[in-house]
Amino acid sequence: MTGKIQNRESFLNNIASQLGRDRLKEPVKRPDWKYAPQDKVLTGATEDDLVEVLKAHCEKINTTVITTTKAGLSDALNEAVKNYGGGPVVTWKDERFTHWGLHDLFNNEWSVQGIDYHEWDYTTGDDNIQLAEQANVGITISEYTLAESATVVLFSGKDRGRTVSFLPKTYIALVPKSSIVPRMTQAARKMRELHLDGKTVPACVNFISGPSNSADIELQLVVGVHGPFKATYILIDDL
Amino acid sequence: MPMKIGNENFSERVGKGISNSFMRGAVAGAQDSIGARRLLAVEELGNWEEWRSHGEEIRQHVLENLDYYLEQLSENIAKRGGNVYFAATPEEANDYIREVIQKKHAKKVVKSKSMVTEEINLNANLEELGCEVIETDLGEYILQVDDHDPPSHIVAPALHKNREQVRDVFTEKLGYKKSSDPTELAQHAREMLRQDYLTADVGITGCNFAVAETGSFALVTNEGNADLVTSLPKTQITVMGMERLVPTFEELEVLVSMLTRSAVGQKLPSYVTVLTGPKEAQDVDGPEEFHLVIVDNGRSKILGTEFQSVLQCIRCAACVNACPVYRHVGGHSYGSIYSGPIGAVLSPLLGGYDDYKELPYASTLCGACSEVCPVKIPLHELLHKHRQVIVEKEGRAPVSEKLLMKAFGLGAASPTLYRWGSKLAPSAMNPFTSEDKISKGPGPLKAWTDIRDFPAPNKERFRDWYNNREKGESKS
Secondary structure, eight states, rough: OOOOSSSSSHHHHHHHTTTOOOOOOOOOOOOOOSOGGGGTTTTTTTTTHHHHHHHHHHHHTTEEEEETTTTHHHHHHHHHHTTTOOOOEEEEEHHHHHHHHHHHIIIIIIHTOOOOOOOOOGGTTTTTHHHHEEESSEEEESSSEEETTTTTEEBBBTBBBBGTTTTTSSSEEEEGGGGSSHHHHHHHHHHHHHOOOOOOOOOOOEEEOSSSSOOOTTTOEEEOOSSSEEEEEEETOOO | SBBBBBBHHHHHHHHHHHHOOHHHHHHHHHHHHHHHHHHHHTTTTHHHHHHHHHHHHHHHHHHHHHHHHHHHHHHHHTTTTTTEEEEEEEHHHHHHHHHHHHHHOOOOEEOOOOOHHHBHHHHHHHHHOOEEEEEOSSHHHHHHHHHHHOOSSSSSTTTTTOHHHHHHHHHHHHOOOOSSHHHHHHHHHHHHHHHHHHHHHHHOOSEEEEOOOTEEOOOOOESSSHHHHHHSSSEEEEETTTOOOESHHHHHHHHHHHHHHHHHSSSOSSSSEEEEESSTTTSSSSSEEEEEEEEESTTTTTTTTTTGGGGGGGOOOOOHHOOOOHHHHHHGGGGBSOOHHHHHHHHHHOOOHOOOOOOOOOOOOOOHHHHOOTOOOHHHHHHHHHIIIIIIIIIOOOHHHHHHHHHHHHHHHSSSHHHHHHHHHHHHGGGGGEETTTSSOOTTTHHTTTTTTTTOSSSHHHHHHHHHTTTTTTOO
């Protein structure tokens, strides 16, 4: 459904007249910018270099990095969840978890271990939010991962709730090595390509770098304000 | 609160600031630590000047084509099912938002930090409707709980409070029983606010940057409060200053990177969130209804004038953190929610010279602000321009400057008077002088010597020294 636009013409006419000209009717061409400093960051870095940059920055933002392979992922994730004190766990509903061999951990092993597990399911509506709010660990998957700032990028969707990464006490992101790019520049370009290719940009794209924090009281860093207290990235080397 | 804070005059405000030694220590410490982090973060890039030039060219291009980009933005938001309202005045913005709130029968509103909603005094307007309005940024929350204490810094609003003061406020107002440890204080705020997010009817945010090409906008926080504000309530209202947009995601990325490096020395903060329209049909979280309110409130009057470049501002507060005057007088002295050099340029433009004519004089014109500005706003030149306008067009220099100039004019106009004055000065100042310093000056000197010493007039006048030197008699 198309939204309403109100009060626009007089508002924009006034802007044009302040600028001393008529309203622009032809599309403005995006300029060829004179400068492009963003292209010079981490140019020539190999995939392995970028992994090192990512790991080094994780230390600065209170984020744990675990490196594993597809074969070792189930054990590594189980270990990480136990380190955070176990369940309840909430995850997106995402086929990639199954492709990466996590079906058994989620649906069998955790119930044996007494770890409550909830998979986001849009058909049950707001119950998902209640469960995420009570969860100890939220687990999601990074679409692009920015080496420079140790940032995971998440796309929302019907089975990919936004709050899985915010409401639980701790947060784990799964990071395929192939998702790593130098910086936000590359992710922004890919998002723009989605749009230019006629695809829908997700309603919410989260760029997350470590746990929630604040320095609003005497500039002292406090980790864990409104979002998670702790964050772990599990880097999957052969994906 | 509206843009203007308090009813005291400029010198009363400055007097309070100067004598608040905790605040001055906190501001100096904050300037030093944030300043050092900023420097590290920008130097690490190796080509910061090129980034600044790029930031500037993006912002200038947007301002020159502002009507086009705002039209494109509104079309693309509508396509995604969002509503857009263009508000020329604070009244229009408040009326529209009140209407949305009333239609929803909303009782509770959660907000993430937004300067433009302060500017239009939105909270008070919604409270009049009987709505509970809750600020969720930790700093803003502290100020709100403390009977709406005004913010003193654009990025760190509660900078003027120490941890004991925060504890006392929480104890008195929220029944808090723990220590003044910031971690425990923040934990308490978390528990209080978590329930509010889950039960709020409407979420209200500001807008760091909107993206015209896709109808998106970005919010930048470290706490994650904006994410809960925009994913839990069923209705979302976002308020933006009309100049805060970029053409595409590619420019968004550049400006977000520059904003966070300049503001706090971070490569990126914990959360950058890019939102496009309301939630999609099958999404569970996210708003069902989305409204963007685009506010002019005096900005268009700045377009096409010699002050246009101030609209390039991305609200990083690097200029505030670099300013030697802000360091000593603190944020409340500016009498505006916009403090520091950017506040001294912007407040008179948005709020008029009646309330803010002194601010352009609260500067040494040292240029530190212009040097750190990520989008190359020539702030100190704009302060100088304000002074020219105030004196030449408005004919109203501040009283102190007028008196001084009048006295100097009178004294300097007649050689006899001048000779008499400069001869008299050492003895006239004698009662106030110790060790060649004046610490408690009389009359117009008082304002200066309240803050620092003034060198006592030399016992030997330059004219006498020169004459004596010519005669070969001078001692020095």
